[in-house]
Amino acid sequence: MIKKEAMKIISSKQIATDTVEMVLENEYISNHATPGQFLHIAITGHTLRRPLSIAAVDSKARTVTILFKIIGSGTETLATYQVGETIDVLGPNGNGFPVQTGQKPATVLLIGGGIGVPPIYFLGTQLKKFGIQVQSIIGFQSRDYVFYENEFQALGETFVVTNDGSYGYKGFVTDVLDKTSRFDRYYSCGPLPMLRAVSDNLRGNEGYLSFEERMGCGVGACYACVIPTEDEAGYKKICQDGPVFRANEVIL
Template sequence: MINKEKMKILSVRSIAHQTIEMVLESEQISKVALPGQFLHIQVGNLTLRRPISIANNCSETGRITILFKVNGQGTNELSSYQSGEMLDILGPLGNGFPLESRSESTVLLIGGGIGVPPLYYLGKTFRCKGIKVISILGFQQANDVFYEDQFSELGETIIVTNDGSYGFKGLVTDVLERISAFDCYYACGPKPMLKALTDKLTDKEGFISLEERMGCGVGACFACVLPTTDGNGYKKICKDGPVFPAREVKL
C-alpha cells in the first residue's frame, strides 16, 4: 500500500561529514513501513522525487528517521529544510528485507557508507525478535562514521575505514574472518561492495539492498533495472527491490 502524505519535520541535524539525520512525523506511512523500504520525497521544485531509505521507524509514535548524504542538488536542498517545515512524501515504496518465517539465531549486517541506514531499522527489528545481531560498517574515513553507538547497542559492531583513520583499515570484506559464525547476512551499499560480498559468501544465504538513482520510484519508467542471473529478463530496483536474494541479480 502506497500512501501520499505531508510529513512534518521534527528535527534536522548533521551526524557526520555531509551526512544529515532528519526525523519526520507520520500519520500513515509509519504504521506500515518495513525495514528496507524507502520514502520518495518531493524536494522544492525539482522534477524528480528523491528516494531515501528508512533508517528507523516507530509506529507507536509515528516517527520516521531518514539519513542521507549531501551529494547533489536534491540532497543539498533537502538538507536546508528546517524543523516545522512540511515534506510531500510517497511511501513506503519497494520490497523490504524478508522478516516472516525467519529462523536465524545470528544475523550479520554489512553496510557501506550511506548503505548503513536501512540496516539499523532491520537490526532493531531482529533484536526485538530475539535474534543476535553482528554488524560490519564501512566508511571512507573517520569523519564519515555515524551511528556506531546505535549499532553497538544491538550487538557486536566492527567499524572499517578505507584509509584506516578509524577502526580497521580496509574494506568490509577484509574483516569477515573476524566473525565466528552467523546464519544469514543482510547487506546494503555500493555495487562493488555488494559484488565482493556475494562472491566471497557463496556458502551463506544472503539478501542485498541496492542503492540506485531512480526516476518514478514505482516501476513505470525502467530507469533502475538490473539483469537477473538466470538470464530471464530484468528486475526493477524500485519495485521488485531494492532488496533481493543475494544471487538473484547480476551486479
C-alpha cells in the same frame, strides 16, 4: 500500499560529514514501513523525487527517521529544510528485507557501507525484537563520516571499517569478514562494488542485498532502475521488485 503523504519535519541535524539525520512525523508511514523500504521525496526546484532509505520508525510517536548524504543540489536543498516544514512523500516504497523467511536464523550478519548503513540499522532493531543475535560490519570513507556506531553496538558486536584507516579497521567491509563469528544469514546494503565483493566473499551463504540506485518514477513505470537476474524475467526493477533481492538471484 504506497501513499502520497505530507510528512512534518520534527528534527534535522548533521551527524557526520555531509550526513544529515532527519526525523519526520506521519501516522500512516510510521505504521506501515518495514526495514529495507524507502521514501520517495519531492524537493523544491527539482523534477525528480529522491529515494531515501528509512533508518528507524516509531509507530507510537508516529515518526520516521531518514539519513541522507549531501551529494548534489537535491540533497543540498533538502538539508536546508527547517523544523516545522512539511515534505511531499510517496511511501513506503519497494520490498524490504525478509525477516522471517523459512527457519528463523539464530544469528545474522549485517553489512553496510556509507549511506547503506541506515536501512540495515532499522533491520537490526527489528531482528533483535525476534530474539535474533546480531553482529554488524559498517564501513565508511574516513573517521569524519562515521555515524551510528553506538547504536549498532547496542544491537551486538560491531566492526567499524574506514577506507583510510583513520578509525577502526583499515580497508573495506570484506576485509573483516574473518573476524565475525558464525552466522546463519547475512543482509547487506551499500554501493554496487561493495555488494559485489560481499556476494563473492560469502558465496554459498544465505544472503540478501539491498541496492542503492538512482530512480526516475520510483514506482516501476519508467524502467530507469533495472538489474539483471537469474530467473526467466531477465531483468527486475529495483524500485518495485526490490530494492532488496536474494544474493543468488541477481547478476552482479
